[in-house]
Structure formats: C-alpha cells, structure tokens
Amino acid sequence: MLQQTRVEAVRPYFHRFVNELPDIASLAQCDEEKLLKLWEGLGYYNRVRNMQKAARIVMETYGGELPHDPGLLKKLPGIGSYTAGAVASAAYGIPAPAVDGNVLRVLSRLTGSYACIDDPKVRVHFEDLVLDLLNSEESLDPGEFNQALMELGALVCLPNGQARCAECPVSDQCIAFRNAHQDSIPVRKPKKPRRVEHRTILAVRDATRTVIHKRPQRGLLAGLWELPNLEGELTDAQVLEASRRIGINPVRITPLPDSIHIFSHVEWHMKGYLVLAEELDGLADGYLAVEPERTQREYSVPSAFARYTEYLNIRHGQQNTENEDFQ
C-alpha cells in the first residue's frame, strides 16, 4: 500500500483492509469485487490482485505461512527484490538488502556515485553493498538497518535540492556532501512525457438509478467499474447517438465541467455530460443500472471518474492517492 503513497494517506485504508481481511487465509478466499472495493482509492489495483495470487500460493504451497527466504518470497506474484528484502529482514531478521528509491538516493550520495539509479545493474550493485555490510557486521539488526536507511532517505536525505545535510547523522562519511554534489546526485533517466487521451464521460441517471460498466480484465483499471465513456471529445449530438447505442433514451443532455486525471503513463482529459433518462431498462450487454448507494457500497469505481460521479450522488473517499499502472 505504501508504494508511491504517504503513510498518512494510507493509514485509514490499511485499517479498513486488515479489519476485513486479517490474515493470509481470508485474503486468499476474498471475492474479487470485495477485494477491489477494499482497495478503492489506493490505485495500482494490480498490487492487490497480486497480493491475493500470492496469498493463494502461500496457502497451497507453504501451509499458510509466508516463506522467510528472500529467494522464495521473490517468486511470489507482486514481490520484487525490495519487498522480499524488507519482509525477510524486518519480519524475520534475515540479512537481506531492501533497496528502494530512497535508499538508492542515500547510497548514491554517500558513495558519490554518478551511475544512473534507473539502471537495474546499479540497484544490484547497491544491494550487494548492503548485503556485504549486513554480513560483515554481526551486531547490525538487518531489519533496523534497512529501516534506518529508508528513514534517512525519507526524512533527511531528501530529493529535489532539499537534502538536510546539516542534520544528517552520516554527513562526515558522505562523499556527495564533502564535494557539495548532493543536488546533482542521484542521476536519473529523463522521464518520457505522459500520453494524453481525450475521453467523453456520460453520467447517466434516471429518477433512481445510474449506469455503470465493467472495464475489460486487462489494461488500465482492469476489471473495475466505470461510467460509460467514449474516446475523443463528443458533441451533444454524438452523445445522443452514443447513448442510444447503449440502450439509453435521453430526455435531457447537459454539459458538465471538464476534468483531468493523471495516471502513471497517461493523462485523461475528460469532457462530461449529464444524461437524464426516463427509465434505464434495456441497456446493452455489460451495462448495469444500479442505485447510487449500492454502487458506492458494492462496486469499485476508480477516482478518475470522481468529478462526474458526484453528479450521480456516488461519493468517493480520498481521491488524491489513486493512480494506476498499465499491466
């Protein structure tokens, strides 16, 4: 949950999740709709799907107990080298490196390295360095050492020219600080600009219900529920035509404010319409007419649609944390 998201933002989601699914067995058995609903607002829904796949493997292969060996942990869906090292060291005290973005920044600065931290070989190099340290110093607690490095990166050795070297406990060993290079290290690959997609969102309702549609099982926001939407920026006349194709006979179409939602690799620039219908029977396959309270309770609608669900009385929780990767 904490990847790309602040602890404060995650806290309520974490409590809600572990209250409902307190152990590996309950996660393994959870129905998909409920699982996605519990994750709603956190984005990157593939993570929770992978957690469930991993939980099922742990139940079937390891008798319900998470393996301790980082090599076995890494074979579980959704667990990479960093998570395997973090779990093995913090939960089981095993000397294993847990090198995340913060730690890469700290180690690059400490060693004065100008190697690009987006290069997997550089990560492996720093993982080897941490492993050597953990193995050579018996007095080091692997979990505490890894967490100390992460905290140093999260609280002191900050990015974007914000490094607090005057307060840093390791400044006397830091090559970047000695050479005043802390603002030019670490080196990163330039980011590709995000692709912009224009979409038209239809917020459809009659007196009691609204229309939702299940997204395909692959791709962006896979398997989640969405408001009907179409590629491009449609005119009122095109919205009327599109509504009829879905089986809706609008009595009124009203433009809504534009909205932008930023995903990791793509931006949606959205134009919206409120589509009022007298009744919502006879919808095309894949579309559902559902009462707003039921949608809010049972169906996971990503916050990308939040600007428009408010016109349908469907409320979202916190919306600033949601994002999504392509699968």
Ligand code: SF4
């Ligand atoms: Fe980071 Fe500055 Fe500490 Fe070096 S001295 S590790 S650059 S905060």
